[in-house]
Amino acid sequence: MLRSKLLQFAGALLMTILTLSIGVACRSAGNTTNTTVSPAPSLSTTTSPPKPANPEVIMASTTSTGDSGLMDALLPLFEQKTGYKVKPIYVGSGQAMTMGERGEADVLLVHAPESEVRFMQAGHGSDRRLVMHNDFIIVAPSADPARIRGMNSAVDALKRISVAGALFLSRGDNSGTNQTEVKIWKAAGIDPTGKPWYQQSGQGMGATLNIASEKGAYTITDRATYLANRKNLTLDILVQGDPILLNIYHVIQVNAAKSDKINAAGAKAFADFMVSAEAQEIIGKFGLDKYGQPLFFPDAGKSEKDLGSV
Amino acid sequence: MDLVLEGIKDAFLLLVRGDRDVLRIVVLSLAVSGSATIISLVIGVPLGAVLGLNNFPGKKLLASFINTGMGAPPVVVGLAVTILLWRSGPLGLLHLLYTPWAMIIAQCIIALPLIAGFTLATMQQLDPRLRTQIIALGASRAQMVWLLLREARLPLLAAVMAGFGAVISEVGASMMVGGNITGQTRVLTTATVMETGKGDFPMAISLGLILMLLVYAVNLILTMAQQRKYSR
Amino acid sequence: MVRVDSLNVSAGETLVIVGPNGSGKSSLLLSLALLLKPAGGTLCYAGSRVTSSRTALALRRQFAVVFQDPLLLQTTVMENVTLGLRLRGVGRAEARARAQVWLDRFGIGHLAGRQAKTISGGEAQRASLARAFVLSPQLLFLDEPFSALDAPSRQSLIEDVHQVLKQTRVSTIIVTHDRNEALTLADRVAVLIGGEIRQLGTPSEVFSAPVDESVASFVGVENILPGNVVSSGEGIVSIAVSGIQVDGISSLEAGEAVTVCLRPEDITLALPSLEPVTSSARNRLKGKVARIVAHGSQVRVTVDCGFDLVALITRRSCEEMGLVTGKDIVATFKASSLHLIKRH
Numbered sequence: 001m002l003r004s005k006l007l008q009f010a011g012a013l014l015m016t017i018l019t020l021s022i023g024v025a026c027r028s029a030g031n032t033t034n035t036t037v038s039p040a041p042s043l044s045t046t047t048s049p050p051k052p053a054n055p056e057v058i059m060a061s062t063t064s065t066g067d068s069g070l071m072d073a074l075l076p077l078f079e080q081k082t083g084y085k086v087k088p089i090y091v092g093s094g095q096a097m098t099m100g101e102r103g104e105a106d107v108l109l110v111h112a113p114e115s116e117v118r119f120m121q122a123g124h125g126s127d128r129r130l131v132m133h134n135d136f137i138i139v140a141p142s143a144d145p146a147r148i149r150g151m152n153s154a155v156d157a158l159k160r161i162s163v164a165g166a167l168f169l170s171r172g173d174n175s176g177t178n179q180t181e182v183k184i185w186k187a188a189g190i191d192p193t194g195k196p197w198y199q200q201s202g203q204g205m206g207a208t209l210n211i212a213s214e215k216g217a218y219t220i221t222d223r224a225t226y227l228a229n230r231k232n233l234t235l236d237i238l239v240q241g242d243p244i245l246l247n248i249y250h251v252i253q254v255n256a257a258k259s260d261k262i263n264a265a266g267a268k269a270f271a272d273f274m275v276s277a278e279a280q281e282i283i284g285k286f287g288l289d290k291y292g293q294p295l296f297f298p299d300a301g302k303s304e305k306d307l308g309s310v
Numbered sequence: 311m312d313l314v315l316e317g318i319k320d321a322f323l324l325l326v327r328g329d330r331d332v333l334r335i336v337v338l339s340l341a342v343s344g345s346a347t348i349i350s351l352v353i354g355v356p357l358g359a360v361l362g363l364n365n366f367p368g369k370k371l372l373a374s375f376i377n378t379g380m381g382a383p384p385v386v387v388g389l390a391v392t393i394l395l396w397r398s399g400p401l402g403l404l405h406l407l408y409t410p411w412a413m414i415i416a417q418c419i420i421a422l423p424l425i426a427g428f429t430l431a432t433m434q435q436l437d438p439r440l441r442t443q444i445i446a447l448g449a450s451r452a453q454m455v456w457l458l459l460r461e462a463r464l465p466l467l468a469a470v471m472a473g474f475g476a477v478i479s480e481v482g483a484s485m486m487v488g489g490n491i492t493g494q495t496r497v498l499t500t501a502t503v504m505e506t507g508k509g510d511f512p513m514a515i516s517l518g519l520i521l522m523l524l525v526y527a528v529n530l531i532l533t534m535a536q537q538r539k540y541s542r
Numbered sequence: 543m544v545r546v547d548s549l550n551v552s553a554g555e556t557l558v559i560v561g562p563n564g565s566g567k568s569s570l571l572l573s574l575a576l577l578l579k580p581a582g583g584t585l586c587y588a589g590s591r592v593t594s595s596r597t598a599l600a601l602r603r604q605f606a607v608v609f610q611d612p613l614l615l616q617t618t619v620m621e622n623v624t625l626g627l628r629l630r631g632v633g634r635a636e637a638r639a640r641a642q643v644w645l646d647r648f649g650i651g652h653l654a655g656r657q658a659k660t661i662s663g664g665e666a667q668r669a670s671l672a673r674a675f676v677l678s679p680q681l682l683f684l685d686e687p688f689s690a691l692d693a694p695s696r697q698s699l700i701e702d703v704h705q706v707l708k709q710t711r712v713s714t715i716i717v718t719h720d721r722n723e724a725l726t727l728a729d730r731v732a733v734l735i736g737g738e739i740r741q742l743g744t745p746s747e748v749f750s751a752p753v754d755e756s757v758a759s760f761v762g763v764e765n766i767l768p769g770n771v772v773s774s775g776e777g778i779v780s781i782a783v784s785g786i787q788v789d790g791i792s793s794l795e796a797g798e799a800v801t802v803c804l805r806p807e808d809i810t811l812a813l814p815s816l817e818p819v820t821s822s823a824r825n826r827l828k829g830k831v832a833r834i835v836a837h838g839s840q841v842r843v844t845v846d847c848g849f850d851l852v853a854l855i856t857r858r859s860c861e862e863m864g865l866v867t868g869k870d871i872v873a874t875f876k877a878s879s880l881h882l883i884k885r886h
Contacts, residue, residue, distance in 0.1 A: 021340040021341035022341040056405065087494070102397075102398060203507060206506075225508075229509040259397065261397040439609060439611065439613055440615075446575060447606075447626040448599070448602050448605075448630060457615065
């Protein structure tokens with residue numbers, strides 16, 4: 001008798017929790033919610049937040065951007081200022097640009113300059129602006145079998161890895177990082193695909209770093225992700241500073257002429273925000289307290305040549 | 311090993327402290343998977359019962375669809391739902407992609423064949439004379455189906471557990487149609503994958519443990535209900 | 543395939559439909575209980591015909607059916623027995639009270655709270671009967687209700703049901719292949735053989751005066767012998783069976799071809815030296831024991847007295863007489879035990 005009463009109670013509890021969950025989830029699905037406290041807007045004295053006609057903006061960006069946490073710092077501010085609600089979808093640069101091509105995203109934040117140029121030339125984007133950069137680094141276990149530590153040229157370093165037949169892990173996912181890596185192999189005149197020492201993870205940067213750390217492989221990574229994961233890894237920075245390793249981020253507004261479903265106004269507002277002084281300042285300070293060095297360098301208004309990129 | 315221990319400790323702390331992020335993720339997981347299971351129940355049980363208790367041309371065909379659906383890879387379901395719901399898709403004007411509703415739809419498609427298929431098999435297994443006896447007692451058609459479902463409650467509860475288990479642990483489709491957006495479509499499974507991808511293993515382990523706890527708690531209650539009458 | 547030209551059941555009577563397995567009795571019962579749609583014909587209840595499925599449902603709620611297996615649901619005995627009442631909208635408390643009365647009546651009142659799957663087969667069948675009787679049905683259908691029980695359970699249950707039927711006077715249709723059940727319970731018996739009703743009458747009519755050979759053999763007349771009437775007078779006829787004369791009671795004329803029916807239990811066996819001098823049995827045949835087959839506490843003795851005669855005696859008598867194959871024996875039976883069927 002007691003057992004069935006207990007059971008009825010448990011069942012009722014389950015149903016209550018379930019109903020409450022659905023209720024809470026429904027409510028919060030209506031708002032955008034982010035946990036980071038957004039700083040109060042510095043200038044505006046608006047009494048009510050702006051309400052744009054089409055508030056939903058789909059932004060496609062890369063996993064390295066998402067994983068760094070930068071967008072978690074920027075998006076709430078943007079949403080509060082403009083009333084737009086952003087849906088950030090983090091995939092590889094390749095997939096992000098495909099989404100742009102199909103009109104499934106309104107604005108892109110990517111870091112694969114050569115593909116981006118082709119993208120713009122094909123007419124998929126209406127505007128492309130430089131936002132920030134950081135750099136890639138070549139990391140490996142301190143044993144460094146290919147002896148590339150301290151080299152200035154990334155191309156030469158990869159040549160040495162190839163000659164030594166040292167284990168190299170690529171992301172192999174057509175991401176911005178992967179595309180830079182491919183660019184360097186090409187510049188070195190080497191085709192590593194199919195070689196036994198060249199392996200591909202097909203995954204994001206964090207996972208790839210972990211695999212490289214486990215297997216004792218060389219890999220190319222962006223500095224931000226490396227810094228964020230350093231404590232779990234047994235990898236040292238071996239090569240840095242080569243201009244070819246510059247990792248440049250652009251914000252691209254998808255061409256609204258593609259379909260009427262594209263939120264051109266929202267895309268523009270986002271792009272404007274990313275190059276605004278406020279956002280640039282946040283970008284420049286991001287990661288300073290945690291890692292002692294900033295993860296990104298703000299570059300709005302400059303051109304790629306200014307950065308000395310190749 | 312200390313990674314796992316750290317993960318267990320973190321899981322405990324996260325829950326006890328009531329970490330807002332984690333709580334939101336847990337609530338959303340329950341809400342999405344719970345809704346999907348309930349909807350699949352409401353549609354699937356009558357569907358399975360009707361199929362199991364009747365004979366009509368095309369019954370075998372319909373049953374084979376359901377049985378195939380049971381084994382359909384969730385990732386493929388996710389892909390199909392994405393194509394349906396994205397802007398250029400037929401249902402794009404509903405703006406459901408990257409919302410919890412899209413996840414519920416995908417999870418319904420995954421759970422529905424499971425629940426309908428189990429119900430179908432269970433109904434077919436019942437003694438056909440029992441049906442005659444119930445009708446002979448003066449039951450209307452609806453009363454008969456209800457009584458037979460109650461008679462088969464053991465395997466039906468197993469079906470509910472199977473359906474819920476399938477969707478709460480599903481990650482591929484949820485990732486694709488939900489987008490794993492903070493505070494909007496991030497559930498335990500997608501969060502675990504993300505944390506693993508970032509390399510934050512303790513967090514991933516914590517989330518994984520919380521997920522297992524959740525699944526265990528729900529199944530404990532359902533199992534107690536299922537096994538209730540067999541204490542004597 | 544069952545073809546019934548007409549079958550009536552009057553209020554308050556118990557009709558038993560007997561027949562060999564496969565004769566279609568259960569199908570007939572199911573059709574009458576509106577559980578099986580007949581291929582043709584009409585069903586009338588209390589004068590009104592069954593027209594739609596709604597009238598069928600309303601009528602079914604005035605019936606009660608008990609099957610060979612108890613077919614109880616996975617719940618308590620009480621829940622099972624009150625099911626029919628609650629399907630008809632009777633309140634829970636009232637249903638429980640009524641059910642308890644019937645559970646007590648069938649001797650299983652103490653099992654009300656038990657899970658139905660945990661009680662014995664006999665107890666479960668009692669519960670199934672209680673479930674039917676509690677509905678106070680206008681018409682009760684029992685489909686071989688005792689067949690699945692072991693002998694002691696069957697015996698006591700048949701008696702209990704007989705008592706209840708006598709007291710309640712519910713119109714009942716019972717289907718069985720067991721002759722003894724029919725004899726005990728029936729007001730009228732319908733013999734269904736080969737999909738047709740061969741004979742409809744009181745138990746004594748059917749069992750002692752079968753209307754044809756197939757009915758005769760089904761009702762347990764094991765001696766079915768062709769013969770010819772040799773002479774008749776004062777209501778007594780002499781019949782020649784394989785050249786041997788036997789006497790029976792009939793108004794048939796000499797020269798008629800008949801089939802002689804004689805039940806094995808109506809034959810008495812005695813050793814030649816011990817046969818009683820005075821006896822009311824008119825027929826006395828000498829013969830030899832051809833075969834002895836034991837059936838539990840009874841023995842079937844086949845005697846060859848010019849033709850084979852099967853007699854049924856107790857095992858004890860058999861042992862006392864020291865019967866063995868080939869022994870000389872005298873078979874006696876009364877003239878009134880013979881039943882004659884005209885042969886065509």
